[in-house]
Amino acid sequence: MTMASPPNRSAHRAFPADFAFGAATAAYQIEGAVTEHGRTASIWDTFSHTPGKVVGGDTGDIAVDHYHRFREDVRMMGELGLTSYRFSLAWPRIQPTGCGPAVERGLDFYRDLVDELLAHGITPVATLYHWDLPQELESAGGWPHRDTAYRFAEYAALAAEALGDRVGTWTTLNEPWCSAFLGYGSGVHAPGRTDPADALKAAHHLNLGHGLAVGALRAALPASAQLAVSLNLHAIRPLSQHPDDLEAARRIEAVGNRIFTGPMFKGRYDDDLLGDTAHIVKWDELVHDGDLAEISRPIDLLGLNYYNPTVVSSAENAKDLPRHDGHGDSPHSPWPGAEDVAFHHANEDLTAMGWPIDPTGLSDSLTALHREFGLPLLVTENGAAFEDVVGADGSVHDPERIRYIEGHLSAIADAIDAGADVRGYYLWSLMDNFEWAYGYGKRFGMVHVDYDTLVRTPKSSACWYSQVIRRGRLA
Numbered sequence: 500m501t502m503a504s505p506p507n508r509s510a511h512r513a514f515p516a517d518f519a520f521g522a523a524t525a526a527y528q529i530e531g532a533v534t535e536h537g538r539t540a541s542i543w544d545t546f547s548h549t550p551g552k553v554v555g556g557d558t559g560d561i562a563v564d565h566y567h568r569f570r571e572d573v574r575m576m577g578e579l580g581l582t583s584y585r586f587s588l589a590w591p592r593i594q595p596t597g598c599g600p601a602v603e604r605g606l607d608f609y610r611d612l613v614d615e616l617l618a619h620g621i622t623p624v625a626t627l628y629h630w631d632l633p634q635e636l637e638s639a640g641g642w643p644h645r646d647t648a649y650r651f652a653e654y655a656a657l658a659a660e661a662l663g664d665r666v667g668t669w670t671t672l673n674e675p676w677c678s679a680f681l682g683y684g685s686g687v688h689a690p691g692r693t694d695p696a697d698a699l700k701a702a703h704h705l706n707l708g709h710g711l712a713v714g715a716l717r718a719a720l721p722a723s724a725q726l727a728v729s730l731n732l733h734a735i736r737p738l739s740q741h742p743d744d745l746e747a748a749r750r751i752e753a754v755g756n757r758i759f760t761g762p763m764f765k766g767r768y769d770d771d772l773l774g775d776t777a778h779i780v781k782w783d784e785l786v787h788d789g790d791l792a793e794i795s796r797p798i799d800l801l802g803l804n805y806y807n808p809t810v811v812s813s814a815e816n817a818k819d820l821p822r823h824d825g826h827g828d829s830p831h832s833p834w835p836g837a838e839d840v841a842f843h844h845a846n847e848d849l850t851a852m853g854w855p856i857d858p859t860g861l862s863d864s865l866t867a868l869h870r871e872f873g874l875p876l877l878v879t880e881n882g883a884a885f886e887d888v889v890g891a892d893g894s895v896h897d898p899e900r901i902r903y904i905e906g907h908l909s910a911i912a913d914a915i916d917a918g919a920d921v922r923g924y925y926l927w928s929l930m931d932n933f934e935w936a937y938g939y940g941k942r943f944g945m946v947h948v949d950y951d952t953l954v955r956t957p958k959s960s961a962c963w964y965s966q967v968i969r970r971g972r973l974a
């Protein structure tokens with residue numbers, strides 16, 4: 500997707516009657532209880548306990564203690580009127596060493612969570628992998644190692660057998676770009692490795708794991724099951740129409756987006772991607788016969804995670820401009836084969852993450868994905884961190900977050916008007932939580948969490964979102 504078109508604004512702001520208004524979380528960011536009931540370390544436990552990796556030395560040891568407070572959290576979701584909730588399953592809670600039989604106590608937590616959701620009329624959407632690879636699998640080679648894909652499919656089958664009677668919608672991977680290129684390329688995410696060849700190998704094995712897991716899920720789940728993947732496809736915009744900037748956009752689109760959508764939806768890695776990275780990895784050894792057929796097994800929904808557009812140029816054309824890649828400080832590039840591309844802010848209207856606010860990237864992406872792949876779409880993540888201020892009465896008034904969500908819901912309505920089949924929106928996040936390498940300092944929740952008492956307090960954005968849900972439309 501190379502983005503250029505202006506937004507297609509319209510006054511029609513109602514959503515389809517069965518549109519899912521949800522919120523999203525991920526296991527390591529909220530659960531805590533990292534050693535309870537047989538759970539062992541994931542790569543994020545190891546990484547967060549390594550000095551210097553996470554701001555302030557924060558870890559997910561306690562997080563927001565959702566493991567013990569899930570009933571309270573689901574009741575709160577019910578009060579807010581959420582119609583759906585996207586959460587992830589912690590692989591090391593279900594299959595601690597990454598192979599062998601499932602731990603029933605681990606599965607029980609998710610059975611109870613899902614039962615509680617269903618009792619409140621909230622549709623569960625389960626993500627199998629939101630970055631918490633069992634440490635033992637990383638010690639055996641991690642995602643650059645082919646066997647990890649097979650281990651993932653085995654875990655997917657265990658999860659589906661246990662929860663398939665209760666969970667109808669499944670997403671395999673969350674943002675495999677981050678797992679591969681931040682985890683093994685720039686090293687700002689777990690496991691913190693910095694080898695471009697390993698990053699590309701990880702990307703292929705994540706793709707393979709996705710495909711194998713789709714096969715395992717189809718075998719274990721009822722025919723009605725809806726299978727998806729959540730990709731953070733970059734809404735790429737060249738800084739100018741200069742051929743060098745268009746070339747920068749092409750390279751980033753190849754290694755940022757098409758490296759996943761190519762094999763998953765077209766059964767191929769594009770020649771330009773293979774060419775850009777041929778000096779880094781031997782693709783003909785990496786991709787085995789039959790892999791592409793496996794990876795391109797049909798799925799039912801495409802999940803898009805969108806936060807901001809990605810503006811790029813050639814290094815030469817960026818000489819005199821400030822550059823921002825928004826992926827943390829690392830001397831190692833997360834862009835193999837495109838290391839010298841320069842990144843820019845789309846504007847200076849920034850969230851607390853330093854991410855520009857521009858909802859047109861969302862409408863453009865949704866319409867482009869609809870046109871290219873024709874699949875029903877879900878926005879499986881979108882949201883913003885701001886410097887929330889807690890009032891004397893404990894309340895948090897967060898008009899910037901309301902404006903952010905309203906702008907992005909409106910962009911979704913634009914995409915629906917333009918013909919895209921968008922079935923739902925999952926706000927990131929239900930509540931403040933462990934924001935990976937940034938620790939607890941960045942608050943994305945519509946519900947405030949006091950990290951001393953773990954008390955949850957809906958911010959004004961939660962009240963606003965709740966009204967939108969009840970009306971089924973923006974004002």
Ligand code: FCB
Binds near residue numbers: 673927934935943
């Ligand atoms: C996404 C992650 C999610 C959260 C948001 C802010 O990349 O999937 O866990 O950290 O960013």
